[in-house]
Amino acid sequence: MTKIEVLLVEDQGMVLGALAALLNTEPDITVAGTASNGRAALDLMTKKPPQVLVTDIEMPQMTGLELAAVVKERFPKTRVVILTTFARPGYLRRALDAGAQGYLLKDRPAAELAEAIRRVHRGLRVVDPDLAAEAWTADPDPLSDRERQILQRAGDGMSTADVARELSLSEGTVRNYLSESIAKLGVSNRIEAARLARSKGWL
């Protein structure tokens, strides 16, 4: 029997090691390698591409979504499963656009990971059902590029003046974009706007 070769990518060492231990208890799966960021993962893959790549999203150097996009292009045979804490429709959409075959939440029971890897290896898609349902009904990102760009900075605590300087806009303009964003998101100030947008995966 040939085992399914998996490459694990996750920035928290403890979780990475634990997931490896978990997968190694499965008779038909073997952890062929581990990496703690996207760059390291790509280095490993050039030597020997695995059949399935399991990756977190939020990591230093290169996010899992960026990694998925590169893998789709350079290693089209490798299937990608995103494994993340975040149930954000925006992330799911971007993951699927980036060519991921699976999107799984860390909330789910541990048994689902191995099962998802098997399904994806067989050529099926695996998406967390609750999140898929939500994404179906969910409103698409209403923000324009400029609005996103400005809301991001404002949400990090930059003042209107700071943002205006960095983007070479007048303060009035920056305030206006924020006002637009606030209205589009149906909230009442920049703080809530940034929080809501982040929670949906739009920033």
Added chain:
Amino acid sequence: MTKIEVLLVEDQGMVLGALAALLNTEPDITVAGTASNGRAALDLMTKKPPQVLVTDIEMPQMTGLELAAVVKERFPKTRVVILTTFARPGYLRRALDAGAQGYLLKDRPAAELAEAIRRVHRGLRVVDPDLAAEAWTADPDPLSDRERQILQRAGDGMSTADVARELSLSEGTVRNYLSESIAKLGVSNRIEAARLARSKGWL
């Protein structure tokens, strides 16, 4: 040989299962039970207290810090190890106050978990060295109770008026506390103040 009995508490199912798999590969450790929040953990403990309790901090129902405090009181023989993502001096201090013998970061290599459990079981303390060093030099929480209370709400996007209503204060008073907090933290608005305070573990 009698194995060390461990109770694992962690709200993310995937991580919980993976950590259990990891610990079960150790010959001298056995996972006696798992729970996904503080309440469930206490229920299990009343039946059979484990020798070591390993818990995450941020969980629904009851945080790991609250759990540690209850365990110290009701099950003084059980040693507690906090296992968390957050390298926040404020959390460490509170964990030690709550009677935890260990404070470990999920960033660290997987091997350190088993080692930490063994040490704590032997009666030693285990604290992440970098974090311990930082906590030593780190400034203590400069905020008063009122300031914390108000900064928390403001950081969640509540307006001055909302906060004033909820706490039965005048708006001027609320603004003043925020101004004080902003000055104490050396930042320039409520957003940065809340972010900084959170990152230090003060909220």
Added chain:
DNA sequence: TTGTCAGCATGACAAATGTCATGTGAGAAG
């Protein structure tokens, strides 16, 4: 070609936020 619609940009005005001077009482230090 001509609407019309969306994103981009601005400034005047209104509303919310931040600062400061001031006052109170409780507890520690002298």
Added chain:
DNA sequence: CTTCTCACATGACATTTGTCATGCTGACAA
């Protein structure tokens, strides 16, 4: 028993933030 300090509380004033009316441009459909 003062005197000091610190948390708590407030309102007047200054600054920043949010809203609105307005104009420009390019894309796309009629």
